[in-house]
Amino acid sequence: MAQSLATRVLRGTRAILKYKKERDILMDSIRRYIATLRQVPEGNYLIEIALNIQSLKVQADKMKWASQTLAIDAASMSFVSSKSTQYYTVTIPEACDKVGRHTRQLSDILMDHVHRPVVNTEHAIALELEDALADLSIYLD
Numbered sequence: 001m002a003q004s005l006a007t008r009v010l011r012g013t014r015a016i017l018k019y020k021k022e023r024d025i026l027m028d029s030i031r032r033y034i035a036t037l038r039q040v041p042e043g044n045y046l047i048e049i050a051l052n053i054q055s056l057k058v059q060a061d062k063m064k065w066a067s068q069t070l071a072i073d074a075a076s077m078s079f080v081s082s083k084s085t086q087y088y089t090v091t092i093p094e095a096c097d098k099v100g101r102h103t104r105q106l107s108d109i110l111m112d113h114v115h116r117p118v119v120n121t122e123h124a125i126a127l128e129l130e131d132a133l134a135d136l137s138i139y140l141d
Contacts, residue, residue: 012074019070019088022063023140026099029059030133037126046114046122053125054107057100064096095139099132 003011033053071088074080080088106125113121 008073008076012077012080015066015070015073016077016079019063019066022059022066026056026059026063027133027136027140029056030129030136034126034129034133037122037129040122046110050107050110050114053103053110053129056103060096060100060103064093067092067096092139095136099136102128102132 033049036049067088070080071085075085106128110125
C-alpha cells in the first residue's frame with residue numbers, strides 16, 4: 001500500500017530531526033569530555049570519564065542508525081538528496097564506526113592510566129578526542 005504524501009513528509013521530517021538530535025548529542029558529548037579531561041580529573045572521577053568516553057561508541061552507533069534511517073525515510077527530501085543517500089548509508093556510518101572504535105581504545109587507555117598513571121595521559125586523550133571531533137566535523141552538516 002502506498003503511503004500518502006503527508007505520511008512520507010512526516011516520516012522524513014522525523015528522521016531528519018532524529019539524525020540531527022543524535023549528531024548533536026555525540027558532538028556535544030565529545031566536547032564536554034575534552035573540557036573535563038583538560039581539567040585533569042583524578043581518582044573515581046577519572047574512572048567515570050573513562051566510562052563516559054566508552055559510551056561514545058553507543059552514541060556513535062545511534063547516530064549511524066539514525067543516518068541509515070534518514071536515507072530511507074527522507075530520501076526524496078532535499079536534506080538527503082543534496083548529499084545523496086549513499087552519503088547517509090555509507091559515509092556517515094563509516095565515520096561513526098571509526099569514532100566508535102577510536103573512543104573505545106581511548107577509554108581502555110584511560111582505564112589503564114587509572115591503575116598505572118602516566119604523565120599527561122588526560123591531555124593526550126583530549127587531543128585524540130579533538131582529532132575525532134575534527135574528523136566528524138568534516139562529514140557533518
